[in-house]
Amino acid sequence: MTPTLLSFPVSLGSTFLAASDPLSHVVDRPLFYHLHDALPGWFSHNFEGLVHNLEELGLALAKFGLTKHAFLFIVAGLLTILFFWSYARRAGKDKVPGRWGNFVEMVIEFLRDQLLRPFLGEAGDKFVPLIATFFVYIAIANLLGLIPFFDYLGHGGNTATGSLAVTIALAICSFLIYHWMGIREQGHGVWAYLKNQIPHVPAFIVPLMVVIELAAHIIRPAALAIRLFANMLAGHAMIAAILGFTVVFREGFELGGGFIAALSAFAVMLLTFLEILVALIQAFVFSFLTTVFLSLAVHPEH
């Protein structure tokens, strides 16, 4: 009994703090994939039926497309709603916001003062909820991929935005929203909005300008999607590659193999810090570009 009790935290700890393999944070898999490998032996031995049924449930859900990416995307959405709701539920009451409320206020004021006021002026205040949602949602989805102990969710947690499908969905949302807001703010209908998108140039260049503007409007959301996707995917892939050096170089100690392995592990730690920074920066860049496109749609420069 005692060895089992003592082995439980040890075996739990070894899988608790790491994913099964470094690339599991970006590869899409069904939920609860290979759960019997991830759980410590004590657990999977006693609850064998439950583990097996959970794995089959994960496969069944994957048939409908609910894989790890989709699940963590939904989790990020719920966390975003919680982030804003935790502050907004005392909106009408005269209470001084506590520490958490102060933080939420800091985020929203940062977005309003640094992002929307320089581009849209006072009229930008009505777009703060939109840009704040994009920013917080992408930041939370990116940061969820850096949390190590989702191994029990099936072969590692996941970066929801590490899938092109998710980032293209976000870019399509941004595209539809800034066109819709532009049409609504200009107020003269769709055709006048489209005519406003073309700068004032001599008449014979107008067909070329139409083609250029059309291409720009298609490439900009695509660039948003690919930038976010590539940053998230490449960061995790780089960490996986350098972590692989630790495995490859663990022998050959005379040639400095152990030293290279230790250095690789240290480099992976620093790269993970960089990944945290990149996660927040990419969320900011997405919101920044959405703001720029929004300002171009609402106040087209001639």
Place this chain on the structure above:
Amino acid sequence: MDLVNLVTTVLPEMLAQAAETGAAAAGQVADQATQAADQAPQAADAVANAGWADAFRPIGRGLGAGLASLGAAWGIGRIAATSVESIARQPDASGDIRGAMILTSAFIEGVCLFAVVVALLT
């Protein structure tokens, strides 16, 4: 009902129904696996009889990704140099300059990663 009953009887019954659909899904996966196993000899044939030009594919991928990183490193290095010099000239504006530096570096890194994704992951 007590928790043990819930966990040991009711929940596995619900999961067994899900498992039936999961078994159907697993059956489809197994069918695809056998199809892939049938096509595996053909794929091995293609690898063995690959033309000499196919050997350059990995070289092309690596070169593309490396050159893209070269361009990005040059661009971001220029941003770093001019922004540090501007901060030295006018330390009052260091907040704005730092923000602009990080933002523009993210754009250039995005361009580099477009090329890396195309080179390595397609």
